[in-house]
Amino acid sequence: MGPKVKFTREQIIDTAFEIAQIEGIDSITMRKIAEKMGSSVAPIYVNFKNVDELNKALIERIISISRQLLMEENTGNPFRDMGNASLRFAIEYSVIFRDLVIKNGKYMQGYDEKMMPVLIEEMQKDPELKGFTTDELKTILLKMKIFQLGISIMAASSLLPKEYNKQDMMDILSSTADDVIMSAKLRRGLR
Amino acid sequence: MGPKVKFTREQIIDTAFEIAQIEGIDSITMRKIAEKMGSSVAPIYVNFKNVDELNKALIERIISISRQLLMEENTGNPFRDMGNASLRFAIEYSVIFRDLVIKNGKYMQGYDEKMMPVLIEEMQKDPELKGFTTDELKTILLKMKIFQLGISIMAASSLLPKEYNKQDMMDILSSTADDVIMSAKLRRGLR
């Protein structure tokens, strides 16, 4: 055996995450990570074949954090929880969130397609949403996902009115959900 | 005088725009522009002090194109036109649109703050929106701007259901506008 391991794979990913959070994913370099850890680049190349592998691991880490936020949010109303979790992630990790949406559309797309049926199923259990067809539920969900992405990006990019705080954001998200559901109910009445 | 000018400022910006449209703004380099024009980098440095100046000029070009799209869209319903124009830009120039939102939040912020009062004023003339207070109109506008950003980014990032076409996007944008306005009217009834 050689000397004790001083820099682990986890530590490297953590450090990359910290840099990404402040400067953006593109600003990560091998030397920056090394400097921040107080090492040379050697430990990085022991743990990762190259920069692409490191990036892949970082993306996985980010996804896992966002998923954890979703777990924490749990009012029993799944599609509202999802919106709030996304918003929280966008606020707490704004730089990374923007990078992720921009760069990683493909990953998100796959993730989304898997979540869709699950969410529809959950929505069917929701008393507030009783009596809607699956198609109507799909439309409601899509509208809310669109709105949720919009407000998340606005929050992450400081595009909302200055005085807007987190609570205001959650309120307008919730209020728009009400709008969409209410209008769907009215339309249902016309069927 | 020296030889005839072979590479104009406009041509350089056009070429940068083409690269940005395909590979993203960050992928623009002096040498790439030169190669695409069939020149050396010299003409670029005659027309621009450095890469920052070139980027500034490119952003101006992008803004001007997006403004032109807004001019073309003109159904007389200003805040719906704005949504459609943004959506069209996002679809036609998807790579640039994403870069712009992400990178250039600050510019958009300023642009927005200037547009807000104008739009509110236009909304007050809209018969569909008669009888709302300024605050109510502001909320409606904000909700629609959020939704519009969300769908534009989804369109630009291919995050919408595969079968969704441009018309579907415009329809759901319009339908959500209806939802928001309708719900606001119901709330107004409760005042």
Added chain:
DNA sequence: ATTTTAAAAAAACACATGTTATATAATATA
């Protein structure tokens, strides 16, 4: 026709970055 001038090309410089090759040193094992 010659000279001047400015546009463009070619080459060079400085620097950042990914990656690899080599050197160093700490630890387990014989």
Added chain:
DNA sequence: TATATTATATAACATGTGTTTTTTTAAAAT
């Protein structure tokens, strides 16, 4: 204790980029 192993450090290499310097060249002025 001596040796082998291997984590880490150091240094070097290749490449891409912005920028500057030098050279070439074509049009205009003389």
